[in-house]
Amino acid sequence: MIYLDNAATSFPKPEKVYEEIARCMREYCANPGRSGHAMSIEAGRAVMQARDTISSLFNISNPLQLVFTKNATEALNIAIKGGLKPGDHAITTGMEHNSVIRPLKTLERDFGVELSIVRGNDFGEIQPEDIGRCIRPNTKLIAATLSSNVNGIILPVKEIGAIARDKGITFLVDGSQGAGSVTIDVEDMNIDMLAFPGHKGLLGPQGTGGLYVREGVHINCLMQGGTGSSSESVLQPEFMPDYMESGTLNTPGIVGLGFGASFIKSFGIENIKHYKSELIKRLHEGIVDIKEAKLYSKSDINKNSGIVALCFKNMDSNEISSLLDRKYHIATRAGLHCAPLAHKSLGTLKCGLVRLSVGCFNTVEEIDFTISALNEISREVQKN
Ligand SMILES: Cc1ncc(COP(=O)(O)O)c(C=O)c1O
Numbered sequence: 138m139i140y141l142d143n144a145a146t147s148f149p150k151p152e153k154v155y156e157e158i159a160r161c162m163r164e165y166c167a168n169p170g171r172s173g174h175a176m177s178i179e180a181g182r183a184v185m186q187a188r189d190t191i192s193s194l195f196n197i198s199n200p201l202q203l204v205f206t207k208n209a210t211e212a213l214n215i216a217i218k219g220g221l222k223p224g225d226h227a228i229t230t231g232m233e234h235n236s237v238i239r240p241l242k243t244l245e246r247d248f249g250v251e252l253s254i255v256r257g258n259d260f261g262e263i264q265p266e267d268i269g270r271c272i273r274p275n276t277k278l279i280a281a282t283l284s285s286n287v288n289g290i291i292l293p294v295k296e297i298g299a300i301a302r303d304k305g306i307t308f309l310v311d312g313s314q315g316a317g318s319v320t321i322d323v324e325d326m327n328i329d330m331l332a333f334p335g336h337k338g339l340l341g342p343q344g345t346g347g348l349y350v351r352e353g354v355h356i357n358c359l360m361q362g363g364t365g366s367s368s369e370s371v372l373q374p375e376f377m378p379d380y381m382e383s384g385t386l387n388t389p390g391i392v393g394l395g396f397g398a399s400f401i402k403s404f405g406i407e408n409i410k411h412y413k414s415e416l417i418k419r420l421h422e423g424i425v426d427i428k429e430a431k432l433y434s435k436s437d438i439n440k441n442s443g444i445v446a447l448c449f450k451n452m453d454s455n456e457i458s459s460l461l462d463r464k465y466h467i468a469t470r471a472g473l474h475c476a477p478l479a480h481k482s483l484g485t486l487k488c489g490l491v492r493l494s495v496g497c498f499n500t501v502e503e504i505d506f507t508i509s510a511l512n513e514i515s516r517e518v519q520k521n
Contacts, residue, residue, distance in 0.1 A: 272306065294326050427515045
């Protein structure tokens, strides 16, 4: 099996991730931060270590400002719904995943939040000035994805962040596509809140994700409950991470995520980026010669987090993906990718796209095999 669906969730994970999850489950999976016995302390220490490792990856100076969630969607919902109130205005882009668009649209429909959406060009590129032009006196949030999950296009997050910082507007970044292979520096990029999944580029297991909230940015926590701290109080503690981390954590998952992040740190983000860029370039160069195929992604890795998006002139994207799976054992994703406005910008709302998303464990041989499979499919289409 050739796995080219890393934008949905990465596979495989580093060996150490499997090992440490199993070790945690077998040896020290007590409730972290609760009971005060040695095993509980050990679990708490492992969670803190994961918090530290991920923080250092994103240049977060105070790891206590990073809370764990079950995925990026949860982190994004907390960030969006916890910060906006009726009468506030938010700006986002037309390249967002539904996990940004839907909470914002829900707030607009049900809670009187105003929303502006800045559309991209036909590659999904966004101009920061267009965001600046939408700012109103009541703008409280700018939310932008680091990179599109449809075609991998990287957004000018640093520049958008500078505009937000200049106007005192909270800036939320969805790091779902790119975290682990695109440098994210919350200081340099003026990021106030960063939502990320643990199970994609950070190489952790499913059921993990997180949210960083800059000190001084206040958001209402959506959930209250047990934290193992301030147990004498009937109110939620106000200090981080407990303020936003109620209930028993996914300790084995977080441990695995920490080891995924640590693998990335030792491999080096720049090295991962460089390696993925070779694969992305090779795929583009191979596909560009296929007569039937049209590419919707860019081969320049500085503009692409690791996705090749294409469709064939006379074939539905689901059919191609299904053939790749059944005949060639290549796992891809087809159709619409939970980002309807992005498909609208790219002009692929009807046909959908085949998405080939590479990870750091794919090989050049796998890429070449995929190119020849697509060539074969194209020849079949032309015959019929
Ligand atoms: C850009 C983007 N944002 C958010 C998400 C949601 O991530 P999760 O499935 O971890 O909630 C995804 C998932 O594919 C994504 O690609």
